[in-house]
Amino acid sequence: MFKKIEAYIRHEKLDDVKAALKEIGIVGLNVVDVHGHGRQGGIVLSGRQGSYTVDMLPRAQVNIVLSERNVEKTIAAIQEAAMTGAQGDGVIFIYPVDDVVRIRTGERGADALTYEGDIDTKAGK
Amino acid sequence: MIDSGDTAWIIVATALVLLMTPALGFFYGGMVRKKSILSTLNLSFITIGLISIQWVLIGYSLSFGDSIGGLVGGLNYLGLNGVGLEVLDGLTIPHLLFAGFQMTFAIITPALITGAFVERVRFKSFLVFTLLWATLVYDPVAHWVWGGGIFYQMGALDFAGGTVVHITAGYSALAFSMAIRKRKGFGRITIEPHNIPFTVLGAGLLWMGWFGFNGGSALAADGTAVLALFNTNTAAAAAAVVWMFLAWREGKPSVLGIVTGAVVGLVAITPAAGFVTPLAAMLIGAIAAPISYYAIAFRNKRGWDESLDVWACHGMAGTWGALATGLFATTAINAAGADGLFYGNPGQFVTQLITVVVTIVYAVAITFILTKIISSVWGLSVSETEEEVGLDISEHGERAYA
Numbered sequence: 001m002f003k004k005i006e007a008y009i010r011h012e013k014l015d016d017v018k019a020a021l022k023e024i025g026i027v028g029l030n031v032v033d034v035h036g037h038g039r040q041g042g043i044v045l046s047g048r049q050g051s052y053t054v055d056m057l058p059r060a061q062v063n064i065v066l067s068e069r070n071v072e073k074t075i076a077a078i079q080e081a082a083m084t085g086a087q088g089d090g091v092i093f094i095y096p097v098d099d100v101v102r103i104r105t106g107e108r109g110a111d112a113l114t115y116e117g118d119i120d121t122k123a124g125k
Numbered sequence: 126m127i128d129s130g131d132t133a134w135i136i137v138a139t140a141l142v143l144l145m146t147p148a149l150g151f152f153y154g155g156m157v158r159k160k161s162i163l164s165t166l167n168l169s170f171i172t173i174g175l176i177s178i179q180w181v182l183i184g185y186s187l188s189f190g191d192s193i194g195g196l197v198g199g200l201n202y203l204g205l206n207g208v209g210l211e212v213l214d215g216l217t218i219p220h221l222l223f224a225g226f227q228m229t230f231a232i233i234t235p236a237l238i239t240g241a242f243v244e245r246v247r248f249k250s251f252l253v254f255t256l257l258w259a260t261l262v263y264d265p266v267a268h269w270v271w272g273g274g275i276f277y278q279m280g281a282l283d284f285a286g287g288t289v290v291h292i293t294a295g296y297s298a299l300a301f302s303m304a305i306r307k308r309k310g311f312g313r314i315t316i317e318p319h320n321i322p323f324t325v326l327g328a329g330l331l332w333m334g335w336f337g338f339n340g341g342s343a344l345a346a347d348g349t350a351v352l353a354l355f356n357t358n359t360a361a362a363a364a365a366v367v368w369m370f371l372a373w374r375e376g377k378p379s380v381l382g383i384v385t386g387a388v389v390g391l392v393a394i395t396p397a398a399g400f401v402t403p404l405a406a407m408l409i410g411a412i413a414a415p416i417s418y419y420a421i422a423f424r425n426k427r428g429w430d431e432s433l434d435v436w437a438c439h440g441m442a443g444t445w446g447a448l449a450t451g452l453f454a455t456t457a458i459n460a461a462g463a464d465g466l467f468y469g470n471p472g473q474f475v476t477q478l479i480t481v482v483v484t485i486v487y488a489v490a491i492t493f494i495l496t497k498i499i500s501s502v503w504g505l506s507v508s509e510t511e512e513e514v515g516l517d518i519s520e521h522g523e524r525a526y527a
Contacts, residue, residue: 012513015314046522054527084510
């Protein structure tokens with residue numbers, strides 16, 4: 001069973017999160033620039049004269065698909081690396097994944113998802 | 126008597142050199158991460174504001190006032206008192222225009238240093254440093270070389286500021302980078318230039334502005350101005366082409382590398398521009414490229430976060446240019462200059478060497494002392510968190526791209 005982890009984090013924490021994921025053996029991931037807000041609402045910026053508020057804040061969306069058994073470990077790594085303790089640290093969503101296809105080879109499922117030496121193959125041995 | 130042609134050219138040259146400082150902001154700004162682009166542009170831009178004021182109040186007088194023992198200008202031009210529209214002795218332009226033209230050099234020099242500490246400098250500390258540095262380093266050294274001071278009396282040649290501008294800025298940048306902490310993750314994560322087109326734009330405007338910088342340093346619309354302008358272009362072209370091949374040997378001919386090469390060529394020819402032949406200018410530019418190229422490699426290897434290579438590009442190419450002036454200068458092309466080593470006058474090379482060494486030691490020492498003092502009062506850098514968020518938000522409350 002595969003899961004997709006979708007983490008919304010501060011841009012300035014992306015390097016730390018990438019390093020933490022590499023550390024635990026995550027090989028494949030992708031990152032998308034997104035704008036949004038949670039309860040935080042927005043921030044005040046300075047203008048030509050005086051200030052103004054913007055409510056859509058930039059965040060990085062980090063996407064990872066991996067075996068269910070490694071999900072908790074991965075979430076813990078992201079949470080530790082992405083946390084500042086201030087409002088706006090972000091959220092992590094976890095989704096079920098039906099199947100995976102590697103375009104180059106047509107492999108399906110676990111064969112399409114795992115790489116030599118990544119977290120899933122290591123844990124499988 | 127005032128000559129309208131000379132005056133017109135120096136007015137235009139003043140405008141060209143002033144434009145180089147915002148151009149430098151773009152040159153540097155393209156190489157930083159997008160979260161600190163406004164900060165980087167502003168480090169150059171606000172320097173125009175700060176130093177223009179400093180120059181009127183005290184800077185011009187310390188640089189070009191009546192010499193006190195050859196070490197610094199006196200206070201007779203304080204607040205530009207007595208600097209008017211009458212012609213300046215020995216020239217054909219108004220005294221006030223000379224002061225204005227020189228001001229644009231005083232502005233760009235501390236702006237050059239900012240490449241050393243981008244993305245982490247505390248703005249308040251930068252403002253104080255820049256004012257003190259201009260007053261204690263730039264103004265005296267300008268006096269030594271151009272204002273009738275010790276180097277001037279020795280017969281040192283510095284056509285447009287290889288020593289006064291590039292050596293002082295380049296070595297002060299190195300000293301400052303040793304005093305301030307490195308950027309977070311430096312050497313561990315990839316810190317990628319966020320907008321190389323900005324850097325290309327900045328380099329192009331610098332190249333154009335340099336026609337005013339070197340061409341204007343003739344202080345007249347005459348043959349020497351033409352020679353300086355032509356040599357400037359030739360050296361920049363040679364350095365850009367040589368840098369292209371150096372980069373190609375190690376992979377692909379990087380555009381960032383090519384435009385950096387052009388700037389390095391411009392730096393190297395600055396002290397020599399009005400004193401050498403175009404073929405010598407080509408050699409000076411061509412040799413400057415590997416000097417700065419391998420200086421960057423050396424700096425990287427040592428793990429120094431002198432972030433935008435002010436030392437490698439301005440300090441090292443400026444040193445080469447100042448020494449090369451003592452090799453290639455010839456009175457055959459400019460009778461008002463001097464002959465260098467290759468034209469039978471080894472003494473000129475020795476004079477150049479002395480000015481280079483003294484200037485480096487002085488600039489490094491004063492910068493070291495200033496950074497120590499400012500560091501103990503406010504700190505030189507922002508916190509790591511402020512740096513991670515980016516100086517645009519943390520220091521200016523703004524973002525460049527919505």
